Amino acid sequence: MRPAPSGLTRSLTRCALFFLPFAAALAAAPEPIKVGQFASLTGKEASFGQASRRGVVLAVEELNARGGLLGRPVEFLVEDIQSKSGESATAVKKLIARDGVVAIVGGNASTNALEAAPICQQAHVPMIAISSTNPRVTAMGSYIFRACFIDSFQGAVLAKFARDHLHVQRVALLTSMSAPYSVGLSRVFREHFTAAGGEVIAEQKYSEGDKDFRAQLTALKALAPDAIAATGYYTEAALICSQARDLGITLPIFGGDGWEAPQLLELGGKAVEGSYYSTHYSAESPAPEVRAFIAKFRARYSGETPDAVAALGYDAMLLLADAITRAGTTAGPAVRNALATTKEFPGVTGHTTIDAERNTSKPAIIVTVKNGRVQFVSAVTP
Numbered sequence: 001m002r003p004a005p006s007g008l009t010r011s012l013t014r015c016a017l018f019f020l021p022f023a024a025a026l027a028a029a030p031e032p033i034k035v036g037q038f039a040s041l042t043g044k045e046a047s048f049g050q051a052s053r054r055g056v057v058l059a060v061e062e063l064n065a066r067g068g069l070l071g072r073p074v075e076f077l078v079e080d081i082q083s084k085s086g087e088s089a090t091a092v093k094k095l096i097a098r099d100g101v102v103a104i105v106g107g108n109a110s111t112n113a114l115e116a117a118p119i120c121q122q123a124h125v126p127m128i129a130i131s132s133t134n135p136r137v138t139a140m141g142s143y144i145f146r147a148c149f150i151d152s153f154q155g156a157v158l159a160k161f162a163r164d165h166l167h168v169q170r171v172a173l174l175t176s177m178s179a180p181y182s183v184g185l186s187r188v189f190r191e192h193f194t195a196a197g198g199e200v201i202a203e204q205k206y207s208e209g210d211k212d213f214r215a216q217l218t219a220l221k222a223l224a225p226d227a228i229a230a231t232g233y234y235t236e237a238a239l240i241c242s243q244a245r246d247l248g249i250t251l252p253i254f255g256g257d258g259w260e261a262p263q264l265l266e267l268g269g270k271a272v273e274g275s276y277y278s279t280h281y282s283a284e285s286p287a288p289e290v291r292a293f294i295a296k297f298r299a300r301y302s303g304e305t306p307d308a309v310a311a312l313g314y315d316a317m318l319l320l321a322d323a324i325t326r327a328g329t330t331a332g333p334a335v336r337n338a339l340a341t342t343k344e345f346p347g348v349t350g351h352t353t354i355d356a357e358r359n360t361s362k363p364a365i366i367v368t369v370k371n372g373r374v375q376f377v378s379a380v381t382p
Helices: 007-028 046-065 087-098 110-123 151-164 180-195 214-222 234-246 262-272 288-300 308-327 332-340
Strands: 033-039 074-080 103-105 127-129 144-146 170-176 199-206 227-230 253-255 276-279 345-347 350-354 364-370 373-380
Touching: 033 046, 033 087, 033 308, 046 074, 046 288, 046 308, 074 087, 087 103, 087 110, 103 308, 110 127, 110 144, 110 180, 127 308, 151 180, 151 227, 151 253, 151 276, 151 364, 151 373, 170 180, 170 214, 180 199, 199 214, 214 234, 227 234, 234 253, 234 262, 262 364, 288 308, 308 332, 308 345
Parallel strands: 033 074, 033 103, 103 127, 127 144, 170 199, 170 227, 227 253, 253 276
Antiparallel strands: 276 364, 345 350, 364 373
């Protein structure tokens, strides 16, 4: 005769029966699709990283609210590269090898994207650069894409704007020689501006992190240019504008999308009034998709109005989601192929088509700072 179960045995049996439904539910839960981002959440480029992260997070939350991708939730992982050289490569290696992400969205500064791209290419993990405009980024390999326009287009836009809108003939350049973005943008601007009949009368150079530009500005002032093109990032741009005005330089100062950050106005104050820069979208656009995006962003982030980098982060994540959906799998080669065939994707930064070099074809926007806020000037179509 089998002995009667002891009290301990009965208790263990009841516990097993109690937890069985939960264990079954866990076993049945679909494995998440992991997507990674590397971004400067701290340091001098933190505005870019934080804005793009907010855009990506909003897109991920929307996707999960609709049931995720391929019937699976999307899990978002981000690595802070702290605005430091070399950290992008380390971050991407962690996301791929340790976390098992199926794709990467990032980076912002072209320098960071150039560090990360070879690693993604070697691992056959698709990467969508958010705001890295240097043409070399996508040239790193067939798995590297971008959500923004490239400097060859942006430089041409700025040259056309300088000639046709500002009506200037003689322009001086201020270039950050430590930033591939700035070097490339200055080069393309010079080519297009001189081809249009203008003259680049001088080019002064500096390095990222410099804080005193008075020597360069004094040298340029002596040459009496009609305008100054400062092709670096927002921190230096704000200081350049401020110090130029202190030196009595009243002529127009303009730049590229590296100026796009709230800190431009915070650091530059009245000195950036009347300045111009090219960017990827305008919060003043009446397009329904833009108005809907801004409303959702403000609801999610305590009334904050999204800038162009946030909009690009949002679009980059949704471009990836669209490719995964069309591929029907998260396998790297299939997602890569789907991204490469993207046509007229309706993003908030414009309808996006991926070309043969894995760059995007979309309009550029020119904005100005007026009465303490960024205002739309014009749109330029490729």
